Amino acid sequence: MSELTESSPELRWRAGRRVGERVIAGLLFLCGLVSVLTTVGIVVVLLTESAGFFREVPLVDFLTGTQWSPLYTDQQFGILPLLNGTLLIAVGAMLIALPVGLTSAIYLSEYASPRVRGVVKPLLEILAGIPTVVYGYFALLFITPLLRAVFPSAGVYNAASGAIVVGIMIIPMVASLSEDALSAVPRALREAAYGLGATKFEVSTRVAVPAALSGIVASFILAISRAVGETMAVTLAAGATPRMTLSFLESVQTMTAYIVQVSLGETPHGSLEYKTIFAVGLVLFLITLVMNVISNRITTRFREVYE
Amino acid sequence: MNGSGSTDNGHATADDGRFTPRLARRRRIGQIFEAACLASIAFSLVMLVTLLADVAVDAAAWLSADFLTSFPSRIPGRAGIKPAILGTVWIMILVAALSFPLGVGAAIYLEEYAPRGRLTKLIQTNIANLAGVPSIVYGILGLAIFVRFFGLGRSLLAGAATLALLVLPVVIIAAQEAIRAVPSSLREAAYGVGATRWQVIRHHVLPVAMPGILTGMILSLSRAIGETAPVIMIGALAFVAFTPTSPMDLFTVLPIQIFNWTARPQAEFHGLAAAAIVVLLVLLLMMNATAILLRNRYQSKRGQ
Numbered sequence: 001m002s003e004l005t006e007s008s009p010e011l012r013w014r015a016g017r018r019v020g021e022r023v024i025a026g027l028l029f030l031c032g033l034v035s036v037l038t039t040v041g042i043v044v045v046l047l048t049e050s051a052g053f054f055r056e057v058p059l060v061d062f063l064t065g066t067q068w069s070p071l072y073t074d075q076q077f078g079i080l081p082l083l084n085g086t087l088l089i090a091v092g093a094m095l096i097a098l099p100v101g102l103t104s105a106i107y108l109s110e111y112a113s114p115r116v117r118g119v120v121k122p123l124l125e126i127l128a129g130i131p132t133v134v135y136g137y138f139a140l141l142f143i144t145p146l147l148r149a150v151f152p153s154a155g156v157y158n159a160a161s162g163a164i165v166v167g168i169m170i171i172p173m174v175a176s177l178s179e180d181a182l183s184a185v186p187r188a189l190r191e192a193a194y195g196l197g198a199t200k201f202e203v204s205t206r207v208a209v210p211a212a213l214s215g216i217v218a219s220f221i222l223a224i225s226r227a228v229g230e231t232m233a234v235t236l237a238a239g240a241t242p243r244m245t246l247s248f249l250e251s252v253q254t255m256t257a258y259i260v261q262v263s264l265g266e267t268p269h270g271s272l273e274y275k276t277i278f279a280v281g282l283v284l285f286l287i288t289l290v291m292n293v294i295s296n297r298i299t300t301r302f303r304e305v306y307e
Numbered sequence: 308m309n310g311s312g313s314t315d316n317g318h319a320t321a322d323d324g325r326f327t328p329r330l331a332r333r334r335r336i337g338q339i340f341e342a343a344c345l346a347s348i349a350f351s352l353v354m355l356v357t358l359l360a361d362v363a364v365d366a367a368a369w370l371s372a373d374f375l376t377s378f379p380s381r382i383p384g385r386a387g388i389k390p391a392i393l394g395t396v397w398i399m400i401l402v403a404a405l406s407f408p409l410g411v412g413a414a415i416y417l418e419e420y421a422p423r424g425r426l427t428k429l430i431q432t433n434i435a436n437l438a439g440v441p442s443i444v445y446g447i448l449g450l451a452i453f454v455r456f457f458g459l460g461r462s463l464l465a466g467a468a469t470l471a472l473l474v475l476p477v478v479i480i481a482a483q484e485a486i487r488a489v490p491s492s493l494r495e496a497a498y499g500v501g502a503t504r505w506q507v508i509r510h511h512v513l514p515v516a517m518p519g520i521l522t523g524m525i526l527s528l529s530r531a532i533g534e535t536a537p538v539i540m541i542g543a544l545a546f547v548a549f550t551p552t553s554p555m556d557l558f559t560v561l562p563i564q565i566f567n568w569t570a571r572p573q574a575e576f577h578g579l580a581a582a583a584i585v586v587l588l589v590l591l592l593m594m595n596a597t598a599i600l601l602r603n604r605y606q607s608k609r610g611q
Contacts, residue, residue, distance in 0.1 A: 024505045025416075025420055025504075027412065028412050028413070028415050029416055029420070031409050031410075031413040031416055032413040032417055032421070032430050033430075034409050035433055036430055036433055038448070038472050039437060042440065042444060042445075042447075042448050045448055045452065046444075099347070100350055100351065103343060103344040103347040104344065107345060107348055108348075111341055122599075123352055123355060127354070129529065130358070130588070131533030131535065131587065131591075132535065133535040133566050133569070134587070136566070136569060137565065137569045138358045138361060141361075141577055142361045172351070199334060199336075201337030201340045201341070204340075225439055228441070229444070231441070231443045235566075236566070236569055259443055259446075259447070259540070260536060260540075263446075263540050263542070264539065278451075281443070284443070285441075288439060288440065292439035292440075295439075296436065
């Protein structure tokens, strides 16, 4: 700081400081831009690579075909069997995760003492933090044998096993996001209902849940999106048989499992079979993106109501 | 509560004969509902315990010091996870090195510099949406950009760059929350004595926000080392008979090894997979415990 006595170094110092500030601001802006570039990268990669695919396979055939066999000599490129498998797993998972997740959220928000909440919430976080490949192990080597003991017709690979573990995997997400929504409901609403003589059950289900409904719905949509994008558990448990079926006991293939199958194989780079992963990836990306955008919209509106 | 309505109100009088509170019945329904909710919680916890117990029982016979220090083998009795452990550690370090500066930089920009405008809103919405993109889509991106376009091949660096992009939204959001929690009086005091914006951030905001940022960072890393699908996409190998020594080396990680062994039909390999799962879960547990300790220390300090 001795330069302060002389005017010119002081000015230079200040100017240097200002330039440095600008450089730093610029660098930080670039960091912020990386996330935008990531999105641009995903969209550009998926579009350009699948453009090559759609030059050879008409879009209509791709979207309406009921046979998917790009890796066989009789190549068929109808994505519906993969969509069928994906939705079957997602629906099955939601049948478990929605009721269990929502009632867990109601218990944590309306019934549990702070002590119970303090124990249960970290345990649910552990459940959420277990890697998906571990769920795959659990599905294939624990759930599936159990299922086959009960339903002898179930295959070694079956949709039910995958759906059950994906359901278990997303319970914490539904529970935690729904609980956030329930906790954001003002206490005054509940007290008004109590004042009218409502029981705790009535306050929970007819006041708190309806008031938090948008947040709960947002958590459901996010959970479905997560189930659609889930990969390892379904790859291990549900198998690799693209099929139009509504049976949970048969082997199916999801979009994600197909992408893994191709990248594990010896498919030559640049071939039509190889390009299918980008076309399937594009469909997967669009489905999850639409659901995430809807969920975010609902959450934003919901926040506006109570702030 | 037991009365059948008051008589000083016209409506109540009209309903007088019909309204029966049936409180006992309503309370019983409430009790059944509470029990059902409790059962839901119990279901999740039972599943957690079952999963951990199942893995632990399967792993018991296979966990040994040799398992940790051997290379994978076609003979189950000789197989180990040395390359997978080293690969996972490499990935952890590289992902941290890439995502920490980018994530914290983006968070500082968004919280301290960004003007309130459309571009900022776009970046923020974009980050929220990126957090929901399936991990396998990041794998496709990594395959096309890092493995092929930048020519990094199936290297540790390509894998780490892919996983860094994957966890970046989480790092940014956690860092933003930590920075936002820094009281503005601190900034104003620093500005008051003539500090520049960067000096305020560097010397006052970041040190206070750092525990929160680090907590988010550790949790992101624990997600990164548990990911399988993106690493399969960029082409990590299941059998690596050497230890990686540079970021450009081929590699494997624990989840890939677990996947490979689980997918095999022989029960011996399932035991190996379970043993590798135990190692991975212990690693994750240690990281999460560190994050929780950091969070608790941070909270007690702020309370003083």
